[in-house]
Amino acid sequence: MSKTTLFTLAAGVLAASCLVPVAQAQDSMYMPSMTYRTGPFAGGGTPFADGYADYFNMLNERDGGINGVKIVVDECETAYNTQKGVECYESTKGNGALAYSPLSTGITLALIPKAPVDEIPIFSMGYGLSAAAAGEQFPWTFVYPASYWNQLSSILKYIDSNGGIKDKKIGFIYLDAGYGKEPIPLLDQLSESMGFSVAKFPVGVKEMQNQGSQWLNVRKERPDWMIMWGWGAMNPTAIKEAAKIRFPLDRFIGNWWAGSHNDLKAVGAAGKGYLAANFSGIGQDYPAVQDILTHVVEKGMSKVASADDVGNVLYNRGMFNAVVLAEAIRVAQDKTGKSVITGADMRDGLEAINLTEERLTELGLPGFTGEVKGSCSDHEGGGSVFIQQWTGSDWEKVSDLIAPMTDVVRPMLEEAAEAYVSDKPDWKGQTCS
């Protein structure tokens, strides 16, 4: 083939991919899935993406979609990179996307201002901007079931109920990026009101697998408890280092992104006793998960490496992301009476979501998570977390659901939301009666 034909071919493909909108059938709804199955964080991204896709496919196979409308899940690879994520968003938003779950703080921040313009809601489930929980300022962004700040308050409550937190020293080890720094304002505020002291240990993104100094500092500071806001390769390294300096692992709590099977696989038995927060149930003993196994995994439609991966922490969390979105679609369909909804309908559906224990049981997920009830002003739904412990080979739930300290967190969230919109004169919020 000559160079010219090659070039023409390339130009043709390019033109076709950019200028011709993808034909969209009216009997399906389009659900983009931003994945990161590549790059340094792939270990967390892969199970999450699997759970997300499998749940929608299960609905398609078992029920023929949601109220008879099939869901088309379209994956776009971001590699956790903001530029690629924005490109994914731009290239898929025209296909009738109902909602985006960007799965990275950076991409979430880039998409938040775009959501009201394009009228497609952002559902950053338990990550992204905490302040987005304030529905008045962020009508198009949802952080169900809880923001990072609520999560931190639940973790502190757990510490308080296990030997008291007053006059204790809490060590906070975190990924030195937007994600890891997010809870610090709340930590500082609560340390005054609850009477504990804080020592902070940042871990650079490039130093994730090289945490010797941080843990030497931990040994120097001798905190009573450690809390970790980690991700990817940082987690197993931190747990190994903690074991090395003989820090008691049952006093070391990771947040919900620092407590998956993938994180502990590399640590194994040495990580016995390590604690982590979580909001999504563990294991395959849920009717909905069983349905996924029968309708999707056994038919070979899933991308999971083995059926054993179904039910692990991040798989179930990805599934829960899909559960919330599917539920929002149902709510929106009920409200509008349409079977094929738009992004704006989806927003209303997300806002009116009400996942009670009863509803969760109907969905085949009894006791999977705390109740999530959204409203115009509350975009985090008051979800609770529980604490799980690593037994050396699996996770085990060791606490009941711990409700967040909404009374302390909420005013701070509102303040932060005000600060976010203060330099954006044309920002459109909503008024909630």
Next chain:
Amino acid sequence: MELIHSILVAPFIEMVAYPDFFLQVVWEGFVAGVLYSLIALGFVLIYKASGVFNFAQGIMVVFAALALVSLHAMGVPAWLAVLLSLGIMGLLAVGIERLVLRKLVNQHDAILLMATIGLTLVLKGVGQLVFGGEPKPMITEQLGLPTGSTDWEVFDGIVIFQHIDIAAAVIAVLMVMALGVFFSKTRIGRALRAVADDHQAALSVGISLHQIWAIVWFASGIVALVTGIMWGARSEVSFALEIIALKALAVLILGGFTSIPGAIVGGLMIGVGEKLFEVYWGALFGSGVEAWFAYVLALIFLLFRPQGLFGERIIERV
């Protein structure tokens, strides 16, 4: 005044007050330094023999370790997996020599560097395509590496030595010794040194450049595998490891591109230096200074000695 005190006095008081802790910091720095040296060693081997600044060394570390754990996951016994991954690195070395280096003979330094950057991308893609992108645990126990730790009670405190760290140090020393013997006592080793001294002179006495290049790439593949095992045992085997290799660049600057002792001394200086700086001075700067300490140290150092600690003196003529 207070600032001067906290920079010049307080850290030293602390060091003396808790000598056990100080020893622990030095030990940790030493171990990290050994691991940096190992990566730097891979660079030096290749640079010495072929003048290629091998940017792909970091990804080779990941690639070798991934091959090892993936083979083991397929049911291959650990010892055989090690041999097979060495085989893979050997094939890679021959392939790189045949397909890349041979065609780029006599090109400018920067072009060779960029070719290895291209190589990095290829290895990254192939590695993830073949072995999958998700992190994997290192098979420490199956390889017969020690786990556990020993306490040394000293100055009313303890210093904890991890057995795996001791093993890393011992293996690194053995490896450098083996390389030393290889370079000075074997025929190929002497040929290697001849090539490093002068390509054309070496060619004229009948040394095959192609063969030598394949051998050094293979040698640095072996170094990469060992490095991958040791770093993997400290955390896990994932593509994030590649980034750590960048720190070896700072080590190279300190040690000089062509000196094996330089790589080791540079690695230890940076390892110990950055741990001490982070632990005793880091808080003054808001912590996390490890991210740049090595490079800034190297930069300052270069201003006074542009060819590195053990590098060959650069003589320029018009």
Next chain:
Amino acid sequence: MLYREAGQFKTSYAADQALMPITQDRVGLLVILVVTFVVIPVFATDFFIGSIMIPFLVFALAAIGLNILTGYAGQLSLGTGAFMGVGAYSCYKLATIFPDINIIVLILVSGVFSALVGVLFGLPSLRIKGLYLAITTLAAQFFLEWCFIRIAWLYNYNDSGAIEVPQRKLFDIAITGASATPTVRYLIIAGLVAVLTLVAANVLRGRIGRSWMMIRDMDIAAELMGIRPLYAKLSAFAFSSYYCGVAGALMVFMWLGSAEVEAFDINHSFLVLFMVIIGGMGSLVGCFMGAAFIWVLPIIIRAVPQMLGLDILAATTEHIANIIIGVLIIFFLIVEPHGLARLWQIGKEKLRTWPFPYAST
């Protein structure tokens, strides 16, 4: 036949020294400008403008910046990402401190800060050369990245640690922020890039540019011939960083809308470096070609399986894209170390002699 300068006689030195002495080149440029400023804004889709043209132009500008330093002045730099970051962060600070000044002015001014930082980190180049210098630019990269995280003043102490673009208007049309349409943003970027490219082209063929090339080709010889390395090298760092800084500010303000530190990390530096290599060191046209190649190729590779109706995992195409780009870099270095720009030049040569390729020129 068509591309030939026969019959075009120069009657003054000015005409002989013009940037584009051949009429056909001028016509070609005019066509490109018309396509850029008229055809694309009118006919292309938002996706094409927003996700292909805008990033392409931003990267082309950054590549020009790096090419000035690496391709023309011969100083290899791995710190492009950080210099772009300096531009972006200073533009953000300027926009919050002076909310009334036009954002385009601020974007251009923010490059100055980047240039100052560039000069600072360029100082070692007076003593350190070649690969050693490349690694010292890594010090700039990592140190600046650390500053972007640690100095909370830079991002106005906000909780997320990211910079977010405020909405700004020009003649009552939103030009930054989410409600600014891709077309408006595209036109502004295209205008700035066109002007800055013209400036670069003239600087490069002027006295300063020629002194950079002398330094590149042999610095000691250049020094003996009266070029002061201090001025030449530092001015190269300043110019280069200015372009990178403006590109960084454009990237955040006109394309992404918000950015974390990761947007300026080492991988970003490499991406721009690839563009320069593939496009061609020491060529302005090459910067555009390289940027188009590196940015657009993965998009095409990703679109191909979809077009053919193949069900390939998004991640797999990503890996394949990595492999293809890697192979192409090596391929180019082997076949044509001077990049796409050199191929372009060869093509033009061929055109001139066509259809009599053996005629002497």
